[in-house]
Amino acid sequence: MLEYLKANWFQSLMILNYIIAFITAIFIILHNRNPTTTLSYILSLVLLPFVGLLIYFFFGQEYRKDKMFQRKKVFDSQIIKKWERKLLIPEEKLDEYEAAFLDANVNVVKILQNNQKKPLMFGNDIKILLNGDEKFEALFEDIKNAKKHIHLEYYILKFEKIGEKLIDLLCEKAKEGVKVRIIYDYVGSQIKKKGRQKLEQHGIEIYAFMQVWFPNLTRKLNYRDHRKIVIIDGEIGYVGGINICDEYVNSINNHFWRDTHLRIRGNTVKSLQSHFLLMWNFVSEQEIEIIDEFFPEMENCGEVAAQVAVSGPDSNYPHIMQAIFTAITTAEESILITTPYFIPNEEIYTALITAARRGVEVKIIIPKENDSWAAKYASTSYIESLLEAGIQFYFYTKGMVHAKTMVIDNDLSIVGTSNMDYRSFEINFEVIVLVYNKSVSQQMIQIFEDDIKDCEEVVYKQWIERPLSKKLKESFCRLWAPLL
Known part of the structure; x- marks a missing residue:
C-alpha cells in the first residue's frame, strides 16, 4: 500500500483533498448560512482542488458568533449610554415627525431604533466634502483647533505624504496636551516602524485591529475594520469613503479619485464616539473610562436630523x-x-x-x-x-x-x-x-x-x-x- 501511494502520490493527494473537502462541505452546510454563499464555497471546494480549501480556510470560516468577538459584545452591553436611552424617540413622537418631515423614511428610523437602539439625532450641522483635498483641508484645520482629544479609526492608514503630514500634526497636538488615540486595520494599513515610534514617543496610543499572525491567519484575515472615522473633542466627526492615503488626494495622485465624506458637528457625533470607544476597548483589551468630555453637552448646531448605523460580525443582524x-x-x-x-x-x-x-x-x-x-x-x-x-x-x-x-x-x-x-x-x-x-x-x-x-x-x-x-x-x- 505504501509503495502504491509513493508511486501514485498525486492521485493520493487528490483523494486526501476531496476527503477533507467533503468534511468541510458538511460543516459549511451545518452553518445554515446564505444558500448562495454556501454554494459558492462548495463549488470552490469541488472545482478548485487544494485552492478551494485555502480559499475557505482563509476567507470562509464563520466567526460572527465566535469567542473572538464575545469580549466586544460584553463591552457593547456595558457601554450603552444613558444619553442614548434618553434620546430614543417614542413611537408616537415618530408618527408626528413622519407627518412633518420623515415621510416614508420613518420606517428606516424605526428599524435602527428598534434593532440597534440608534436614536435619530437633531441639531446637527453637516457639510459634504468632495474628494481627498477638501476632506483633509477641513480635517487638518479641525485637528489644529482640538482642545481635549482626537480619535481616529481607519481601514487604510499609510505613512505617505498625507499620512506624514497627519502624523506631524497629531504629534504637535499631543505636545499641547491633547489626547490622541488611533485604531488602524492591520491588513489594510501600512505602518512604518519609524512613524509608529514617533507617535508613541509623543504619548499617542495606537492599536491595530486584529493583527494577522500565523497560525491565526485563517481566523482573522476575513473580518476587517473598514470604517473611516474621526472624532474631535466629542463635537466634530468625520465619516465617509476617504482613507489616509495619497491615492485619495488628487493634488498628489496622478489618477483622479472621486470620493465623498461628511463633516458633522452636533449630537450625531455622540454615536460615532460610542462606536469608536467600543472598538478601542476591543483592540486595546482594556475598558476605557467613560468621561464627560467624550460626550459634551452641545447647543443646537444646525437644523439637520441624522442617524448612525453600524454593522460587523459582532452583531447578529446586518x-x-x-x-x-x-x-x-x-x-x-x-x-x-x-x-x-x-x-x-x-x-x-x-x-x-x-x-x-x-x-x-x-x-x-x-x-x-x-x-x-x-x-x-x-x-x-x-x-x-x-x-x-x-x-x-x-x-x-x-x-x-x-x-x-x-x-x-x-x-x-x-x-x-x-x-x-x-x-x-x-x-x-x-x-x-x-x-x-x-x-x-x-x-x-x-x-x-x-x-x-x-x-x-x-x-x-x-x-x-x-x-x-x-x-x-x-x-x-x-x-x-x-x-x-
Whole structure:
C-alpha cells in the first residue's frame, strides 16, 4: 500500500483533498448560512482542488458568533449610554415627525431604533466634502483647533505624504496636551516602524485591529475594520469613503479619485464616539473610562436630523443592509446610488428591481475601470437584468469612483464606508450616516448629476451585444460573488 501511494502520490493527494473537502462541505452546510454563499464555497471546494480549501480556510470560516468577538459584545452591553436611552424617540413622537418631515423614511428610523437602539439625532450641522483635498483641508484645520482629544479609526492608514503630514500634526497636538488615540486595520494599513515610534514617543496610543499572525491567519484575515472615522473633542466627526492615503488626494495622485465624506458637528457625533470607544476597548483589551468630555453637552448646531448605523460580525443582524433595504423598499420617486463595488445580495437585488418596476427612478454609478478585476466583472454581471427592469446604469470614466452614497427621493441621504456588496453587509465592520434633510439631499442630488457628466450611460441594446468573452468572465466571477 505504501509503495502504491509513493508511486501514485498525486492521485493520493487528490483523494486526501476531496476527503477533507467533503468534511468541510458538511460543516459549511451545518452553518445554515446564505444558500448562495454556501454554494459558492462548495463549488470552490469541488472545482478548485487544494485552492478551494485555502480559499475557505482563509476567507470562509464563520466567526460572527465566535469567542473572538464575545469580549466586544460584553463591552457593547456595558457601554450603552444613558444619553442614548434618553434620546430614543417614542413611537408616537415618530408618527408626528413622519407627518412633518420623515415621510416614508420613518420606517428606516424605526428599524435602527428598534434593532440597534440608534436614536435619530437633531441639531446637527453637516457639510459634504468632495474628494481627498477638501476632506483633509477641513480635517487638518479641525485637528489644529482640538482642545481635549482626537480619535481616529481607519481601514487604510499609510505613512505617505498625507499620512506624514497627519502624523506631524497629531504629534504637535499631543505636545499641547491633547489626547490622541488611533485604531488602524492591520491588513489594510501600512505602518512604518519609524512613524509608529514617533507617535508613541509623543504619548499617542495606537492599536491595530486584529493583527494577522500565523497560525491565526485563517481566523482573522476575513473580518476587517473598514470604517473611516474621526472624532474631535466629542463635537466634530468625520465619516465617509476617504482613507489616509495619497491615492485619495488628487493634488498628489496622478489618477483622479472621486470620493465623498461628511463633516458633522452636533449630537450625531455622540454615536460615532460610542462606536469608536467600543472598538478601542476591543483592540486595546482594556475598558476605557467613560468621561464627560467624550460626550459634551452641545447647543443646537444646525437644523439637520441624522442617524448612525453600524454593522460587523459582532452583531447578529446586518443592520446596514436592513436600513438600506428598508430605504429602497419605501422609496416613492427616486433612488440614486454611487458605489465602487456593486455586488448586491438577493435582498438588495430584488428590492431594486421591485422599486424600478413600481415606477421608482433608479440610477446607479459604478467605475468603468475598477481596482479589482474580479469585482469589476462580478458587478457588470448584474447590469443586463437590472437594465431590463428599467434601472439606469452609468460607468464613471474620469477616474476611480470610490464614493459610497445613496439618495432616496428628496429626503434621505446615506454616506459612509459600506459598499453595495456581500463583504460590507456581512463581514466587515462598517458605518454609515443617514441624513434626513431636504437641503442635504438636494446637494447630494446635484453632486450625483455632476458625476453623471463624467459617465457613460449603459445602453441596453449595446450592452446585450457585448462580446461572449466578457459574458463568460462575468458569469465566472458572479459564481464567487459572495467571496469577493
